Amino acid sequence: xxxxDVPSGAPAAIATPAPGDPRLARLSLNQATTKRLTVHExxxxxxxxxxxxxxxxxxxxxxxxxxxxARMxxxxxxRVSSLCRGGxxxxxxxxxxxxxxxxxxxxxxxxxxxxxxxxxxxGSRDLPAARGRVADGVATLAPFxxxxxxxxxxxxxxxxxxxxxxxVSTLGQALDLAEAFPAEQVGVVVDTFHVWWDPAVHDQIAxxxxxxxxxxxxxxxxxxxxxxxLARGMMGDGHxxxxxxxxxxxxxxxxxxxxxxxxxxxxxxxxxxxxxATLARRYVQHVLDG
Amino acid sequence: xxxxDVPSGAPAAIATPAPGDPRLARLSLNQATTKRLTVHExxxxxxxxxxxxxxxxxxxxxxxxxxxxARMxxxxxxRVSSLCRGGxxxxxxxxxxxxxxxxxxxxxxxxxxxxxxxxxxxGSRDLPAARGRVADGVATLAPFxxxxxxxxxxxxxxxxxxxxxxxVSTLGQALDLAEAFPAEQVGVVVDTFHVWWDPAVHDQIAxxxxxxxxxxxxxxxxxxxxxxxLARGMMGDGHxxxxxxxxxxxxxxxxxxxxxxxxxxxxxxxxxxxxxATLARRYVQHVLDG
Numbered sequence: 001x002x003x004x005d006v007p008s009g010a011p012a013a014i015a016t017p018a019p020g021d022p023r024l025a026r027l028s029l030n031q032a033t034t035k036r037l038t039v040h041e042x043x044x045x046x047x048x049x050x051x052x053x054x055x056x057x058x059x060x061x062x063x064x065x066x067x068x069x070a071r072m073x074x075x076x077x078x079r080v081s082s083l084c085r086g087g088x089x090x091x092x093x094x095x096x097x098x099x100x101x102x103x104x105x106x107x108x109x110x111x112x113x114x115x116x117x118x119x120x121x122x123g124s125r126d127l128p129a130a131r132g133r134v135a136d137g138v139a140t141l142a143p144f145x146x147x148x149x150x151x152x153x154x155x156x157x158x159x160x161x162x163x164x165x166x167x168v169s170t171l172g173q174a175l176d177l178a179e180a181f182p183a184e185q186v187g188v189v190v191d192t193f194h195v196w197w198d199p200a201v202h203d204q205i206a207x208x209x210x211x212x213x214x215x216x217x218x219x220x221x222x223x224x225x226x227x228x229x230l231a232r233g234m235m236g237d238g239h240x241x242x243x244x245x246x247x248x249x250x251x252x253x254x255x256x257x258x259x260x261x262x263x264x265x266x267x268x269x270x271x272x273x274x275x276x277a278t279l280a281r282r283y284v285q286h287v288l289d290g
Numbered sequence: 291x292x293x294x295d296v297p298s299g300a301p302a303a304i305a306t307p308a309p310g311d312p313r314l315a316r317l318s319l320n321q322a323t324t325k326r327l328t329v330h331e332x333x334x335x336x337x338x339x340x341x342x343x344x345x346x347x348x349x350x351x352x353x354x355x356x357x358x359x360a361r362m363x364x365x366x367x368x369r370v371s372s373l374c375r376g377g378x379x380x381x382x383x384x385x386x387x388x389x390x391x392x393x394x395x396x397x398x399x400x401x402x403x404x405x406x407x408x409x410x411x412x413g414s415r416d417l418p419a420a421r422g423r424v425a426d427g428v429a430t431l432a433p434f435x436x437x438x439x440x441x442x443x444x445x446x447x448x449x450x451x452x453x454x455x456x457x458v459s460t461l462g463q464a465l466d467l468a469e470a471f472p473a474e475q476v477g478v479v480v481d482t483f484h485v486w487w488d489p490a491v492h493d494q495i496a497x498x499x500x501x502x503x504x505x506x507x508x509x510x511x512x513x514x515x516x517x518x519x520l521a522r523g524m525m526g527d528g529h530x531x532x533x534x535x536x537x538x539x540x541x542x543x544x545x546x547x548x549x550x551x552x553x554x555x556x557x558x559x560x561x562x563x564x565x566x567a568t569l570a571r572r573y574v575q576h577v578l579d580g
Binding site for chain 2: 120125126127131158159160162163164169170172173176196197198199220222223224226227228238239240241
């Protein structure tokens with residue numbers, strides 16, 4: 001029986017790598033890709049498919065319980081490649097929430113806390129001030145995180161989200177912020193969706209070097225779905241050249257897990273195992289061999 | 291009777307400037323803002339409202355006839371602040387179409403031809419190659435345009451459009467391209483919608499200096515409408531700080547017309563005179579006095 005990719009419905013171009021296949025050695029399921037699954041279900045899905053790592057999100061972890069979540073991933077032998085997410089420093093609750101997120105990351109056994117820094121405060125048009133609040137938030141929390149063995153991973157977000165999600169819009173800008181701190185305290189996330197368009201992206205990946213705390217992949221698809229927050233596609237369904245970006249990330253020295261993070265209503269509606277099988281195939285095709 | 295702003299429905303915050311008001315001296319209606327209007331109707335609308343300039347689009351000009359359009363704007367005493375648009379150099383027809391657009395710009399009496407450079411070619415993921423084609427297209431046409439008294443105005447587009455509209459994504463990148471040519475041959479468009487998020491925007495506006503060929507304004511609104519091409523808002527309805535951007539543009543030496551260009555289904559559905567009255571008020575409030 002031919003397997004079918006989701007959500008495209010196209011026949012699978014390659015066989016699904018089996019558990020133990022060395023090509024899966026760095027592949028991580030970011031939990032946002034299988035949004036309907038509990039931590040327990042997502043962990044089981046990773047184990048069945050042979051994925052060695054998972055990127056967790058705070059909300060489902062809270063639903064399952066922090067200690068129970070930590071126990072489940074440990075029992076399953078999975079690495080926790082990151083915890084999403086802290087940040088939102090442009091809101092009043094941002095710093096306190098991020099402090100809790102640091103503690104949760106430590107409890108879950110990951111050293112990578114992804115920060116989405118927040119958009120413009122309600123009613124404000126002062127972008128430089130919002131960016132200043134981000135710098136202040138990072139300065140406040142970097143030593144606290146380091147004391148917990150957690151690195152803050154600043155995620156530059158696609159400029160489409162500048163007003164309402166993240167005022168750090170380029171990898172270069174994230175590095176300008178990060179470089180005020182030791183590399184082991186503050187790193188950056190390279191997410192293909194957010195950075196693929198940037199004329200400076202390869203230079204900035206090289207500049208990032210050991211500050212790359214996480215590499216996340218998904219595709220840019222057109223036409224954009226009506227909800228721009230759900231505009232991410234399965235690798236290969238869109239316009240991103242993963243080979244070139246991956247080569248730059250590797251040349252910069254990054255050898256950690258590679259997370260697949262896809263916000264997409266059609267992916268969320270699909271069967272979890274089918275999603276994980278598809279992303280494993282597409283990862284091999286486009287990210288490893290791209 | 292209190293006037294009402296469109297499309298917000300909010301009461302007008304200031305009186306509509308009357309024809310002859312010196313605050314209107316640089317205000318231009320980009321025809322895309324009143325998409326349903328013919329050239330004749332848009333010209334009449336500008337005259338009724340006292341706007342001294344109009345930015346034309348090739349399609350409605352073709353509908354009205356090139357010579358007839360030129361006659362109408364001349365008879366009305368309007369400046370043609372720009373013609374939209376040439377470009378699409380990443381498609382096979384791009385260069386030839388842009389050559390025709392240059393001739394039309396000259397016939398209409400404007401020295402500013404706005405270039406939307408085009409997205410990735412169908413099925414291609416090779417962004418550097420697409421950007422290379424843009425450089426080639428500009429090189430091919432810059433002398434031709436100059437011989438017609440027309441300057442090519444490269445418009446960096448918001449990264450949301452990188453895949454399908456314009457692979458020139460930042461003002462800095464546009465200037466890298468433009469600076470291979472004399473400033474009087476190749477300039478850039480500063481459109482607030484496209485550049486407002488860029489951490490380098492003020493530095494790049496200063497760098498642009500006499501290369502600023504057009505300054506276009508509209509707002510970034512959230513949530514984004516379902517069709518991302520129609521995501522532009524009336525000034526004041528969104529998140530952009532027009533005061534700061536306008537100050538940088540003025541400091542760079544730009545003293546030309548300021549076009550209001552809004553792609554927005556609700557604006558298009560509104561009465562043309564109401565749209566022009568609103569944009570005149572909002573221009574005074576947010577762009578002149580912002």
